[in-house]
Amino acid sequence: MSDPIIKIQNMNKWFGDFQVLKNINLEVEANKKIVVCGPSGSGKSTLIRCINRLEEHQEGDIIVDGNELSEKTKDIEKIRAEVGMVFQQFNLFPHLSILDNCTLAPIWVKKMPKKEAQELALDQLKKVQIDDQANKFPGQLSGGQQQRCAIARALCMQPKIMLFDEPTSALDPEMIKEVLDAMVSLAKGGMTMIVVTHEMGFAKEVADEVIFMDEGMIIEKAETKEFFANPKSDRTKLFLSQIL
Amino acid sequence: MQTINFLKPNRDNIKNYSIIGSILILISLIDVISNAFLKTNLTSFLPGSLTTLFPLIIGLIGLNMMRIDYSGNKTLDLLNKNINTNNFNALLTLLILFSIIKALPPSLSWMIFDANISGDSKDACTGTGACWTYIKVWFRRFMYGMYPNEFHWRINTAFILVIALGFVGYFMKENLKKYLALYYVIIYPIIAYLVIYYLISGGSFGLQWVETGAWGGLSLTFIVSFFCLIFCFPLGMIFALGRRSNLPVIKYISICYIEFWRGVPLITVLFMSSVMFPMFLPEDFFMDKLVRVIIAITLFEAAYCAEVIRGGLQSLPRGQYDAAKSLGMGYWKMHIFVILPQALKLVIPGIANTFLALVKDTPLIFVVGLAELAGMLALAKTNPKWLGFAMEGYIFASIIFWIICYAMSKYSYNLEAKYKTER
Numbered sequence: 018m019s020d021p022i023i024k025i026q027n028m029n030k031w032f033g034d035f036q037v038l039k040n041i042n043l044e045v046e047a048n049k050k051i052v053v054c055g056p057s058g059s060g061k062s063t064l065i066r067c068i069n070r071l072e073e074h075q076e077g078d079i080i081v082d083g084n085e086l087s088e089k090t091k092d093i094e095k096i097r098a099e100v101g102m103v104f105q106q107f108n109l110f111p112h113l114s115i116l117d118n119c120t121l122a123p124i125w126v127k128k129m130p131k132k133e134a135q136e137l138a139l140d141q142l143k144k145v146q147i148d149d150q151a152n153k154f155p156g157q158l159s160g161g162q163q164q165r166c167a168i169a170r171a172l173c174m175q176p177k178i179m180l181f182d183e184p185t186s187a188l189d190p191e192m193i194k195e196v197l198d199a200m201v202s203l204a205k206g207g208m209t210m211i212v213v214t215h216e217m218g219f220a221k222e223v224a225d226e227v228i229f230m231d232e233g234m235i236i237e238k239a240e241t242k243e244f245f246a247n248p249k250s251d252r253t254k255l256f257l258s259q260i261l
Numbered sequence: 262m263q264t265i266n267f268l269k270p271n272r273d274n275i276k277n278y279s280i281i282g283s284i285l286i287l288i289s290l291i292d293v294i295s296n297a298f299l300k301t302n303l304t305s306f307l308p309g310s311l312t313t314l315f316p317l318i319i320g321l322i323g324l325n326m327m328r329i330d331y332s333g334n335k336t337l338d339l340l341n342k343n344i345n346t347n348n349f350n351a352l353l354t355l356l357i358l359f360s361i362i363k364a365l366p367p368s369l370s371w372m373i374f375d376a377n378i379s380g381d382s383k384d385a386c387t388g389t390g391a392c393w394t395y396i397k398v399w400f401r402r403f404m405y406g407m408y409p410n411e412f413h414w415r416i417n418t419a420f421i422l423v424i425a426l427g428f429v430g431y432f433m434k435e436n437l438k439k440y441l442a443l444y445y446v447i448i449y450p451i452i453a454y455l456v457i458y459y460l461i462s463g464g465s466f467g468l469q470w471v472e473t474g475a476w477g478g479l480s481l482t483f484i485v486s487f488f489c490l491i492f493c494f495p496l497g498m499i500f501a502l503g504r505r506s507n508l509p510v511i512k513y514i515s516i517c518y519i520e521f522w523r524g525v526p527l528i529t530v531l532f533m534s535s536v537m538f539p540m541f542l543p544e545d546f547f548m549d550k551l552v553r554v555i556i557a558i559t560l561f562e563a564a565y566c567a568e569v570i571r572g573g574l575q576s577l578p579r580g581q582y583d584a585a586k587s588l589g590m591g592y593w594k595m596h597i598f599v600i601l602p603q604a605l606k607l608v609i610p611g612i613a614n615t616f617l618a619l620v621k622d623t624p625l626i627f628v629v630g631l632a633e634l635a636g637m638l639a640l641a642k643t644n645p646k647w648l649g650f651a652m653e654g655y656i657f658a659s660i661i662f663w664i665i666c667y668a669m670s671k672y673s674y675n676l677e678a679k680y681k682t683e684r
Contacts, residue, residue, distance in 0.1 A: 071583055094590065106580050112603050112680075122589060122590060126594065127589075174589060
């Protein structure tokens with residue numbers, strides 16, 4: 018077994034007096050795909066936002082690719098550059114074209130020459146099949162196209178890990194498929210992925226492990242087949258019976 | 262024969278009603294116009310108070326008869342929807358219309374028909390109307406203040422140079438475009454300062470030194486507004502970001518700064534800058550009054566700019582910050598490439614507002630003895646040879662200020678349209 022690329026130990030997090038995450042322990046090895054599911058308010062999004070420190074945790078350790086995340090971490094930008102993230106609301110930059118959305122960070126953060134960045138961006142856009150929209154602005158695209166662009170934008174930084182925060186929750190059913198297809202092909206390419214989603218079909222297809230969370234705790238963590246076939250805790254069974 | 266239902270006009274009798282209605286309105290208009298322009302009273306056969314009310318009553322009945330919903334006639338519908346929705350609006354419409362008509366002849370005759378513009382002394386103004394001769398004779402003073410006449414070309418040249426330099430950004434090569442902000446925020450103000458210093462102040466290159474006390478008129482308005490505008494915007498941006506900073510020291514310094522400058526009246530700030538401030542300086546240190554005033558106004562307006570910009574920063578969704586951070590951008594990159602371009606676009610109307618207020622605040626520098634356009638007017642109207650022409654002067658100044666401000670607001674609309682992208 019190789020060293021885990023993400024290691025979370027005894028992590029606790031509060032929003033004011035409210036404890037959102039309770040004693041989280043999690044190890045993710047490189048190239049594994051993890052699906053995190055659970056009811057809303059269970060802390061799934063907060064958990065993955067802690068992994069690139071968009072949220073700060075108060076107790077415990079988070080180690081990403083050998084770097085510990087804490088208040089002392091100086092080059093948090095360097096770690097974030099290696100961890101791509103896709104958001105529920107896409108969060109494309111509306112004042113930039115699709116191509117510029119994708120090249121902005123590589124040019125200014127990774128200091129990539131402009132031409133090279135554009136080639137890379139077009140390549141990534143092609144993989145999610147919206148290279149023909151490169152010169153449009155986000156406002157002119159459909160939700161599904163915007164989300165695929167957001168995936169391409171994150172991939173342009175050539176990250177080691179990709180985090181997905183409910184990427185399909187703001188989309189209508191027809192567009193969900195095109196986004197999931199893009200994610201499936203990314204998974205088959207061997208990317209390390211942590212995906213918060215309610216799409217159980219996607220979980221069954223690509224996930225190595227599924228994590229079930231409720232009330233800020235990891236209730237169950239099992240291999241995908243095992244998780245769906247023999248859920249151990251009653252809470253998981255209840256959840257699965259409602260969602261499937 | 263079609264019965265005319267006086268109370269309820271409808272689609273069936275639209276023809277009769279609209280024709281009768283228009284005739285009635287026409288009569289009322291003719292009455293008012295003849296009264297205003299020809300000074301004849303067509304309805305003198307009516308008893309006193311009724312004569313005055315006659316056009317109003319007739320017009321109201323006329324409008325009432327024309328008020329037909331969905332008449333099918335486009336002009337009529339437009340009229341009814343906008344100025345004739347009910348009796349009260351019809352009354353207001355008529356009152357406004359009549360007031361304009363009534364006010365037109367006296368103002369026209371004062372401004373144009375009975376006005377004088379010939380000659381070059383007060384004696385030329387013999388008519389009952391405005392004396393534009395006054396403006397004509399004082400025109401150079403209003404434009405250039407007490408600046409010596411033979412050197413006015415220096416001011417003109419300096420302004421043309423500064424404006425030309427301002428357009429450099431449009432013609433910059435593509436690969437230099439990234440230095441655009443640097444150019445406008447730092448290099449351009451310095452060049453403009455040097456141009457104005459060496460050309461207008463003079464003192465070197467064989468140009469005679471002209472004190473800033475002699476500067477004045479519209480050119481001084483421009484100089485003060487120009488420097489205040491280009492300095493207060495970046496400064497405001499810094500304080501807006503500072504107020505949202507996570508570092509307590511920076512945050513509280515920014516809050517103190519903004520609240521201090523927003524809390525004091527501009528006129529006290531100007532007094533302080535010109536009277537109190539020099540007392541705190543070492544004796545051999547000299548700073549020109551004009552420079553002090555420009556600094557004072559800049560600091561003052563920067564606080565307003567800061568709050569406007571902060572409003573724009575706050576209206577951006579948190580997701581934009583998250584997305585920028587998740588791509589590995591640090592604070593400055595995030596703000597320069599993602600946050601500020603969007604926030605500044607949102608605050609164009611607010612910034613235009615602040616800038617217009619700034620330009621219109623410049624006359625206040627009169628209190629420290631600098632006479633820009635409005636200040637020159639105040640000087641001119643107390644000149645013994647030209648007493649009694651304050652009205653002409655203020656109308657002239659209003660028109661000039663209005664043109665400047667209208668141009669600025671038009672420009673801000675253009676910017677808004679140019680940078681509009683769908684969200």
